[in-house]
Amino acid sequence: MEDNFGIQLFEGKKVRFVWDEEQEKYYFSVIDVVQILTDSTDIKQYVKRMRARDPELNIKWGTICTPVEMLAPDGKRRKTQAADLEGIFRIIQSIPSKKVEPVKQWLAQLGSQRIDQMIDPELTFQMAIEDYRRQGYSDKWINERMRSIEMRKELTDEWKRSGITEQRDFAILTNVLTQAWSGMNTRQYKSYKGLTKENLRDNMTNVELALNTLAEVATTEYSRQSNPTTMEESKRIAREGGEVARDARKTIEKRLGRTVISSEKASDYLRPIENTESEELPLE
Numbered sequence: 301m302e303d304n305f306g307i308q309l310f311e312g313k314k315v316r317f318v319w320d321e322e323q324e325k326y327y328f329s330v331i332d333v334v335q336i337l338t339d340s341t342d343i344k345q346y347v348k349r350m351r352a353r354d355p356e357l358n359i360k361w362g363t364i365c366t367p368v369e370m371l372a373p374d375g376k377r378r379k380t381q382a383a384d385l386e387g388i389f390r391i392i393q394s395i396p397s398k399k400v401e402p403v404k405q406w407l408a409q410l411g412s413q414r415i416d417q418m419i420d421p422e423l424t425f426q427m428a429i430e431d432y433r434r435q436g437y438s439d440k441w442i443n444e445r446m447r448s449i450e451m452r453k454e455l456t457d458e459w460k461r462s463g464i465t466e467q468r469d470f471a472i473l474t475n476v477l478t479q480a481w482s483g484m485n486t487r488q489y490k491s492y493k494g495l496t497k498e499n500l501r502d503n504m505t506n507v508e509l510a511l512n513t514l515a516e517v518a519t520t521e522y523s524r525q526s527n528p529t530t531m532e533e534s535k536r537i538a539r540e541g542g543e544v545a546r547d548a549r550k551t552i553e554k555r556l557g558r559t560v561i562s563s564e565k566a567s568d569y570l571r572p573i574e575n576t577e578s579e580e581l582p583l584e
Contacts, residue, residue, distance in 0.1 A: 316370045327382040337397045354394040448513045480542025481515045493565045503565040515545035
């Protein structure tokens with residue numbers, strides 16, 4: 301799953317969802333959808349009864365639902381049961397509620413919106429900007445983040461062109477690049493900021509974002525020129541791209557007399573993300 305989290309309102313209530321860029325589909329929080337349709341105060345028990353009433357659904361539950369990281373009420377990411385549009389439609393068929401048809405129409409509208417975004421990618425950026433503003437980020441930070449997203453996409457496209465296809469290899473190259481400019485790999489950097497599952501870039505300062513973007517831009521250009529054909533060549537290029545940003549960081553730090561690598565994270569200065577209070581579904 302990519303880090304495309306969102307909250308969509310339906311009749312004043314919130315449904316969490318994630319856009320999976322690889323599969324090109326939405327995954328919706330099952331617990332949020334069921335809660336809207338039933339107004340149940342004990343969603344876990346309702347789901348158990350629903351599965352007991354519908355043996356076919358119960359058999360296919362593990363296929364229909366999958367644990368996906370989503371934003372919890374405290375702003376942290378936790379795994380919750382999620383399903384794509386087809387899976388959600390199958391689940392709501394087992395819920396005797398007058399609200400089912402409006403929810404179907406609402407989900408279909410979301411699907412239509414995503415098609416529009418694929419036709420006009422600018423709409424995706426507009427949605428991301430609105431989400432960041434809602435969370436309390438400044439316009440200056442948002443502008444930098446939007447540029448970083450665009451540059452990151454160019455880099456991953458270049459890696460794909462070079463034959464990189466496995467998510468594990470993308471993570472390895474990102475670690476090499478990050479280590480080269482910041483002195484820490486991604487895991488160490490997140491630990492330094494006190495992060496667990498949160499997105500590292502969403503917790504960077506403007507300067508950190510700019511340096512990370514510089515590293516990615518340099519890596520992209522070096523790769524285009526060198527045309528690497530092996531993972532080792534791509535790692536070398538990622539290290540060289542990161543070193544460009546490392547040199548820029550050292551120049552800035554020498555002038556400032558302090559490090560620009562910050563231990564601050566977004567939750568230190570942003571208000572908690574509002575969300576529906578809900579319990580997590582059992583993962584079996």
